[in-house]
Amino acid sequence: MLVHLLGPLRVLCDGKEVPLGGRRTKIVLAVLALEVNWVVPIDDLVDAVWGGSPPASARTQIRICISTMRRGFAAAGPAGLIETHPQGYRLCLDENQLDASVFDARVRRARTLTEAGLTEEAVHTLRRALSLWTGPALSGLSGGPVESGARRLEEARLRATEERIRLDLELGRHQDLIGELMQLTAEHPYREHLHAQLMLALYRSQRTAEALEVYRGIRSTLVEELGIEPGPELGELEQAILLGTERNQPVRGVA
Numbered sequence: 024m025l026v027h028l029l030g031p032l033r034v035l036c037d038g039k040e041v042p043l044g045g046r047r048t049k050i051v052l053a054v055l056a057l058e059v060n061w062v063v064p065i066d067d068l069v070d071a072v073w074g075g076s077p078p079a080s081a082r083t084q085i086r087i088c089i090s091t092m093r094r095g096f097a098a099a100g101p102a103g104l105i106e107t108h109p110q111g112y113r114l115c116l117d118e119n120q121l122d123a124s125v126f127d128a129r130v131r132r133a134r135t136l137t138e139a140g141l142t143e144e145a146v147h148t149l150r151r152a153l154s155l156w157t158g159p160a161l162s163g164l165s166g167g168p169v170e171s172g173a174r175r176l177e178e179a180r181l182r183a184t185e186e187r188i189r190l191d192l193e194l195g196r197h198q199d200l201i202g203e204l205m206q207l208t209a210e211h212p213y214r215e216h217l218h219a220q221l222m223l224a225l226y227r228s229q230r231t232a233e234a235l236e237v238y239r240g241i242r243s244t245l246v247e248e249l250g251i252e253p254g255p256e257l258g259e260l261e262q263a264i265l266l267g268t269e270r271n272q273p274v275r276g277v278a
Contacts, residue, residue: 024101026056026116028123028176030157032164036099043095047072048088050169053161055105055114057172059121064111071168122155123176129155130183142190149187156180181211188220197227208237212244219256226264234264 129152136145225234
């Protein structure tokens, strides 16, 4: 069995999709999966489904959602995945049964490989981690707790992408990264680290004017829209490019 959060919510058992029922049941499952192996209070599930305006029957409807999931899981094979506790419910999964947990494990493995100096292997492992994504996390589902969890997963995805790009820059693949970085900086116009990586990729590809134009572009965006100057990473990189001292220096990672 595998629960997918890194894209549209899905549950697969032996390669076959498990029916999840309607929107409410999917939201309940998403919240349980975001807190996998922890007890989620029933009031949190009610809030996830209805926000601040739950019906009088909200708790009953949550229990119906849980029963629907249990029947679906049992029909597909696994049983006992959802435990009932006095405070609420717990979804019990092994690490390899939740794609978000597999993603986290691969990212941790990549960090270990990086610390050991095995850069190529670390890049390969990060690519395998990122390949688990099939779209925006929990796409199609709404509600405060679900959207908050999705943002957390998306941030982890972006940080893993930045780390993979950093390692690819170390391996001299700057020209291959430019297109990807242009897309990423367009999607994340305030993400300074991505802009720094694009500047470095352009500079190392003998495209100094374009690298400096990236700096001017994000500085203009930050000043005009947020009233702030770029942070030290971008400022120091611009000066290093102007002085010609950054050619072989890796862009520093995110702390």
